[in-house]
Amino acid sequence: MGASRRPSGGFALAGAAWLPALLVLLVPAWLLLRATGGDGTGLTRVTAPATLTLLVETVLLAASVVVISAVIACSTALLVARTDLPGRRIWSILLALPLAVPSYMGAFAAIAAFGPNGLLAERFGAELPEAYGPVGAALVLALLAYPYLFLPLRAALLGVDPKLEESARTLGLTPIQTLRRVTLPLVRPALIGGALMVALYVLSDFGAVALLQVDTFTSVIYTQHDAFDRSGAAALALVLVAVTGCVLLLEGRARRTWRGRLTATRSTAVSSDRLIRLGRWRWLATAWCSLVVLAAVGVPLMVTAVWASSSGATCTHCEPLGTLALNSVTVAGLTAVVCMVLALFVVRYATFGRHRRRDLPRRLLYSGFALPGIVVALAMVFMASSWVPVLYQTLPLLVVACTLRFLPQATDGLAPAMAQVRPSLEEASRTLGHGRLATFRRVTMPLIRRGWIAGGVLVFLTTIKELPATLVLRPTGFETLATELWDLSNEAFLGAAAERCILIVCLGVLPMLVLLAREVER
Amino acid sequence: MTLRRTEAHASNANETEALHIAAVDKAFARLGVLFDVHLQVSRGERVALLGPSGCGKTTLLRIIAGLEHADAGVVRIDGRIVAGPDVWVPPEQRGVGLVFQDYALFPHLNAATNVGFGLSKPAPTRVAELLALVGLSDKAEQFPHELSGGQQQRLALARALAPSPSLLLLDEPFSNLDVKLRHALRTQVADVVTALQTTTVLVTHDQQEAFLFADRVAVVLKGRVCQFAPPRELYTQPASLEVARFVGEANVLSGDADGQRCETALGTLTGRGDSGRVQVVVRPEQLRIVDGASPNATLARVQFAGTQSRLLVRVDGIEQQLAMTQPATASATSGARVCIEVSDTVSWFPHP
Numbered sequence: 098m099g100a101s102r103r104p105s106g107g108f109a110l111a112g113a114a115w116l117p118a119l120l121v122l123l124v125p126a127w128l129l130l131r132a133t134g135g136d137g138t139g140l141t142r143v144t145a146p147a148t149l150t151l152l153v154e155t156v157l158l159a160a161s162v163v164v165i166s167a168v169i170a171c172s173t174a175l176l177v178a179r180t181d182l183p184g185r186r187i188w189s190i191l192l193a194l195p196l197a198v199p200s201y202m203g204a205f206a207a208i209a210a211f212g213p214n215g216l217l218a219e220r221f222g223a224e225l226p227e228a229y230g231p232v233g234a235a236l237v238l239a240l241l242a243y244p245y246l247f248l249p250l251r252a253a254l255l256g257v258d259p260k261l262e263e264s265a266r267t268l269g270l271t272p273i274q275t276l277r278r279v280t281l282p283l284v285r286p287a288l289i290g291g292a293l294m295v296a297l298y299v300l301s302d303f304g305a306v307a308l309l310q311v312d313t314f315t316s317v318i319y320t321q322h323d324a325f326d327r328s329g330a331a332a333l334a335l336v337l338v339a340v341t342g343c344v345l346l347l348e349g350r351a352r353r354t355w356r357g358r359l360t361a362t363r364s365t366a367v368s369s370d371r372l373i374r375l376g377r378w379r380w381l382a383t384a385w386c387s388l389v390v391l392a393a394v395g396v397p398l399m400v401t402a403v404w405a406s407s408s409g410a411t412c413t414h415c416e417p418l419g420t421l422a423l424n425s426v427t428v429a430g431l432t433a434v435v436c437m438v439l440a441l442f443v444v445r446y447a448t449f450g451r452h453r454r455r456d457l458p459r460r461l462l463y464s465g466f467a468l469p470g471i472v473v474a475l476a477m478v479f480m481a482s483s484w485v486p487v488l489y490q491t492l493p494l495l496v497v498a499c500t501l502r503f504l505p506q507a508t509d510g511l512a513p514a515m516a517q518v519r520p521s522l523e524e525a526s527r528t529l530g531h532g533r534l535a536t537f538r539r540v541t542m543p544l545i546r547r548g549w550i551a552g553g554v555l556v557f558l559t560t561i562k563e564l565p566a567t568l569v570l571r572p573t574g575f576e577t578l579a580t581e582l583w584d585l586s587n588e589a590f591l592g593a594a595a596e597r598c599i600l601i602v603c604l605g606v607l608p609m610l611v612l613l614a615r616e617v618e619r
Numbered sequence: 620m621t622l623r624r625t626e627a628h629a630s631n632a633n634e635t636e637a638l639h640i641a642a643v644d645k646a647f648a649r650l651g652v653l654f655d656v657h658l659q660v661s662r663g664e665r666v667a668l669l670g671p672s673g674c675g676k677t678t679l680l681r682i683i684a685g686l687e688h689a690d691a692g693v694v695r696i697d698g699r700i701v702a703g704p705d706v707w708v709p710p711e712q713r714g715v716g717l718v719f720q721d722y723a724l725f726p727h728l729n730a731a732t733n734v735g736f737g738l739s740k741p742a743p744t745r746v747a748e749l750l751a752l753v754g755l756s757d758k759a760e761q762f763p764h765e766l767s768g769g770q771q772q773r774l775a776l777a778r779a780l781a782p783s784p785s786l787l788l789l790d791e792p793f794s795n796l797d798v799k800l801r802h803a804l805r806t807q808v809a810d811v812v813t814a815l816q817t818t819t820v821l822v823t824h825d826q827q828e829a830f831l832f833a834d835r836v837a838v839v840l841k842g843r844v845c846q847f848a849p850p851r852e853l854y855t856q857p858a859s860l861e862v863a864r865f866v867g868e869a870n871v872l873s874g875d876a877d878g879q880r881c882e883t884a885l886g887t888l889t890g891r892g893d894s895g896r897v898q899v900v901v902r903p904e905q906l907r908i909v910d911g912a913s914p915n916a917t918l919a920r921v922q923f924a925g926t927q928s929r930l931l932v933r934v935d936g937i938e939q940q941l942a943m944t945q946p947a948t949a950s951a952t953s954g955a956r957v958c959i960e961v962s963d964t965v966s967w968f969p970h971p
Binding site for chain 1: 685686709716717779781
């Protein structure tokens with residue numbers, strides 16, 4: 098009876114929750130239209146042998162990135178949350194930084210640093226393995242995507258009720274057994290959710306796979322587009338949508354086999370005597386964390402810095418950096434705000450009700466995160482020019498496209514926070530004389546604020562990095578850091594490009610630092 | 620039922636009526652939870668809704684508070700209709716205080732701000748007054764998780780009382796506390812609401828708690844109010860066998876009733892009920908051992924429980940064992956043959 102007592106929220110809430118999901122669903126509908134249109138050869142691409150090869154390669158890449166990310170994220174999250182690793186608060190921040198590194202930057206750095214003529218080879222004169230190919234791509238992507246797993250895992254590890262682990266110890270389990278049989282099963286939802294985000298990140302990534310010369314659906318879709326094979330590209334995008342659907346189904350199954358339910362516990366500060374003592378292993382642990390951060394953030398920054406300082410950083414025909422940064426921040430900021438508002442409705446709708454279909458909008462939105470930016474962008478162009486021509490090449494349309502792509506990051510941040518708000522808290526406020534809005538402002542908001550803002554920050558920094566949708570949808574003459582970075586690198590102004598790249602990372606890192614600095618207080 | 624009033628009568632609301640519930644129905648997903656519920660509570664009265672878990676008593680409380688919509692019926696607080704056909708007053712405008720079973724204290728606010736939450740403007744003196752009332756003056760700066768269970772409970776009470784509600788609702792507020800604390804707090808809460816003359820409705824599944832707290836108790840079974848009466852009347856004159864079984868312990872014997880007499884295996888009993896084949900309710904304390912008379916039963920078990928002993932007896936001619944109590948000072952050994960008789964008037968109900 099408990100669940101049915103929750104307020105349903107009425108049609109307004111349902112409408113606001115379903116609106117973005119329906120917009121995302123319009124993308125595959127448009128793709129279907131595209132793929133079957135033209136000379137009708139589009140759909141034959143779906144069954145072509147090359148598509149099957151592509152499918153296998155893409156799935157293999159995504160799977161291996163998930164596995165590598167999981168290894169990195171589990172080990173580092175356990176170290177910062179459960180051991181006496183020296184400086185574990187600082188490490189919590191440093192290990193999240195790769196989120197701000199664009200994948201093209203990571204790939205560039207890998208190519209520049211490794212390989213026969215790379216910076217490292219030049220300096221040390223040693224033979225180093227090639228960065229190109231699926232192995233290099235998997236490593237680069239894993240190093241950039243693992244924070245999607247690390248952050249929820251760390252939060253979940255800190256949130257596990259200490260009483261549960263203590264009772265396992267009193268029942269005769271060693272610390273390692275407790276970890277395996279109690280702690281890890283309890284954080285499994287975080288693990289599954291994070292793995293999903295990593296997999297979708299790989300499916301939608303263009304920068305890294307293109308530079309490292311690996312074929313995935315997304316990179317081939319781009320090539321098709323450039324070759325003006327629009328219906329072929331649409332057909333491939335449809336297959337990608339199907340793959341995403343399978344990933345979402347897998348994730349749903351994995352979640353459902355877990356029948357337990359974490360009761361909301363207040364986060365207890367982990368007292369220092371509950372931490373696992375690393376002893377002399379602490380140096381190895383520190384070395385591991387250093388290696389991860391150095392490879393994921395240090396090397397890209399170093400390589401870019403070397404370029405920015407060496408080859409002519411000045412660019413005569415460029416917009417001033419201030420204007421570019423302002424434009425980037427405008428797009429990213431607007432997208433973050435829109436995502437935060439929509440996430441509120443979507444998560445609210447999913448949380449307050451017992452029917453599984455109430456969670457459907459939230460889950461459908463994940464497909465937006467997996468779609469290549471260019472597909473979403475072109476779908477927007479089509480819809481705008483058919484239905485609302487005034488929107489074409491305007492800032493609002495660009496914000497809509499970025500919102501559809503990145504909204505899942507906002508809902509992921511908000512959902513666990515919203516789950517902590519027991520219905521009785523809001524009901525108590527109502528019986529004490531406060532209306533819906535006042536109750537939201539005075540009770541719900543303070544309780545969800547942290548997760549809500551965290552989701553917004555994540556949207557902000559991925560939008561700052563975003564390139565393809567911005568390239569297609571930006572208003573004429575509107576340049577952002579990412580679009581000019583693209584133009585400059587095409588014109589081989591590498592120094593100036595590197596400068597913008599560093600600025601992108603900085604703009605993304607700043608809000609993240611503010612957020613994480615408060616987060617690691619606990 | 621005697622509680623039933625016609626609509627015409629009910630609309631002629633009487634001045635001392637704090638809460639009036641008429642013909643309330645409620646179903647969740649087509650599953651009926653409340654059926655034709657009627658209840659009238661006078662101003663300043665302490666009332667308990669007593670029933671097993673899942674009987675609908677909490678739902679009724681939430682309908683009164685406005686946290687749940689009734690499917691049919693009318694709810695009136697202080698003469699004002701707050702829920703009914705075409706009328707719906709949202710919870711924040713009902714002037715009802717509710718203490719939740721889990722207390723629902725705001726984890727981001729300290730004790731003082733929790734208490735002040737329902738006040739329209741900051742009123743430090745009022746907050747201090749209430750904290751003093753519940754004995755938490757020295758905890759004003761503490762956060763909910765820093766307080767013990769009993770302190771959290773009292774804080775939730777202070778918060779609900781702060782806006783001076785005309786009606787206070789308590790949803791199993793003592794169930795998360797240990798026995799001693801429960802007794803102490805129940806007395807304290809009863810004293811506080813009596814001093815403030817606040818009409819109070821307590822929801823509980825604990826018969827003793829309901830009896831000790833309330834002036835009148837409504838027994839709610841399977842979504843219906845089966846009887847609404849003072850505790851003593853409820854216990855001695857239950858309206859049905861179900862009520863008798865739920866309120867206190869009941870030995871049930873078969874018998875043949877005729878007027879005020881009833882023939883049973885324990886002899887001819889006097890009491891109330893319909894004539895014919897009946898089921899007779901005999902309370903454990905209504906049974907006693909008579910010395911010297913010819914034995915009609917065997918003591919199956921003797922249990923010492925402090926102030927009194929609990930005995931299980933097997934009466935000749937009756938299948939099941941009967942429970943009875945007697946002062947612990949009286950001697951009894953299991954296996955002994957004794958004479959049992961009923962010392963009081965009893966109630967009986969038609970055989971189903």
